[in-house]
Amino acid sequence: QDTRATTATQAQPAAAKPRVVVLATGGTIAGAGASAMNSATYTAAKVPVDKLLAGLPELSNVAQVSGEQVFQIASESFTNEHLLKLAQRVSQLAKQGDVDGIVITHGTDTLAETAYFLSLTVRTDKPIALVGSMRPGTALSADGALNLVNAVSVAASKDARGKGVLVTMNDEINTARDVNKDINIQTSAFKSQWGPLGMVVEGKNYWFRAPVKRHTTQSEFDIDSITSLPQVDIVYAYGNVQPTAVNALVAGGAKAIIHAGTGNGSVADRMVKPLQDARAKGVVIVRSARVPYGFVLRNAEQPDDKHDWVVAHDLRPEKARILTMLALAKGASTQELQRMFWEY
Numbered sequence: 001q002d003t004r005a006t007t008a009t010q011a012q013p014a015a016a017k018p019r020v021v022v023l024a025t026g027g028t029i030a031g032a033g034a035s036a037m038n039s040a041t042y043t044a045a046k047v048p049v050d051k052l053l054a055g056l057p058e059l060s061n062v063a064q065v066s067g068e069q070v071f072q073i074a075s076e077s078f079t080n081e082h083l084l085k086l087a088q089r090v091s092q093l094a095k096q097g098d099v100d101g102i103v104i105t106h107g108t109d110t111l112a113e114t115a116y117f118l119s120l121t122v123r124t125d126k127p128i129a130l131v132g133s134m135r136p137g138t139a140l141s142a143d144g145a146l147n148l149v150n151a152v153s154v155a156a157s158k159d160a161r162g163k164g165v166l167v168t169m170n171d172e173i174n175t176a177r178d179v180n181k182d183i184n185i186q187t188s189a190f191k192s193q194w195g196p197l198g199m200v201v202e203g204k205n206y207w208f209r210a211p212v213k214r215h216t217t218q219s220e221f222d223i224d225s226i227t228s229l230p231q232v233d234i235v236y237a238y239g240n241v242q243p244t245a246v247n248a249l250v251a252g253g254a255k256a257i258i259h260a261g262t263g264n265g266s267v268a269d270r271m272v273k274p275l276q277d278a279r280a281k282g283v284v285i286v287r288s289a290r291v292p293y294g295f296v297l298r299n300a301e302q303p304d305d306k307h308d309w310v311v312a313h314d315l316r317p318e319k320a321r322i323l324t325m326l327a328l329a330k331g332a333s334t335q336e337l338q339r340m341f342w343e344y
C-alpha cells in the first residue's frame, strides 16, 4: 500500500488569520512630501487607508486586515468630538465577534492623549494598538510601514489581550497611560518614563512588564454612556506669569483648569489667589507639572487640602486634561477626581 497520498492529506490546513480592523485618522503616517529628502517638510493626512494597506503585502501574513477611514486630519487638530467619535467606533468594533483586534493610525502629536482616552473608555480586553510615524511614506527611511505592520501584528496577537490600549512605535510596545511624545524630529519619539511593556520584532511580541493602573475592562468610564465632554483647559507656568489666562478661561466657561506648574507643580505667588478665586466659583483646579518626568505630590508646594485642589500625580498636563474631562462628565467630586488620579 502506498502511504504517500495519506501523508500528504494529513497536512494541517493553515489556521484562519486573526481579523484586524485598521481605523485611519490621518497624521504623518498618511502624509506625503514633495521629495524623498523631505522627512520633516510634507503635508500630513493625504494618503487614504486603502492605499496605505495596499502598499503593505506583508500584512496578509499577519492578519486579515480591513481598513476604515474615520477622519483624515493632522492630530494637532483633534477635538473632543473626534475623541468621542473614534472611541464610539472602537467600542462598536470591539463588540463584534468577527473582530479580533483594532489598530488606529494617528498623527503623533496628540496620539498619546487619544490612546489614554481610549484606554479609559473602551471596555474590551481585545488588543487596541495606536500607531503613527515620524516621517511620511514618501521620505527616505520612512518609519510608517514597519510601525504599521508591527501594530497589526500586536493587535492580532492573543498575548496582547487584556493589556489595555497600546502604542506601537519604533519597535516598542508602550502602554497608553505612560507613553508620551518626548522627542520631535526623531523616529524614537515615544517614551514612557516607567519603561515600555515590551518590543515587537519580526511579528513576535516580547513582553517585559504589564500595566498596573486601571484601564479598559476595569475602568469606571464607558464610552457607550458618554455623549459630551466638559471644557477643561491648561494654564502654563513660567517666570513672570500673570493671571490673565486663568481669568480668561474662567470667564470663558472652563469647568476645570490644569495648572502646568514649574518644578514639582509649584505655583507663582501671584497665581495662588486667582486660582483660589476660580475654585470658589466652582472651577476644579488640578496641579500638574511642566517638567516631563517625576510626579507631583499632594500638599507639597501648595496646601491642596486647604485649597481643595487636586494633583495630577505623574500625568502630563494634556493627559490630566483627558482624565479630568471624563471625571467631570460623570459628576465626580474633587475627592473622587483625586482618587482617579492615583488609580488610572
Ligand SMILES: NC(=O)C[C@H](N)C(=O)O
Residues within 6 Å of the ligand: 026, 027, 028, 029, 044, 073, 074, 075, 076, 106, 107, 108, 109, 110, 132, 133, 134, 135
Ligand atoms: N508625526 C506626526 O504625525 C505629526 C503630525 N503633525 C500629526 O500629529 O498629525
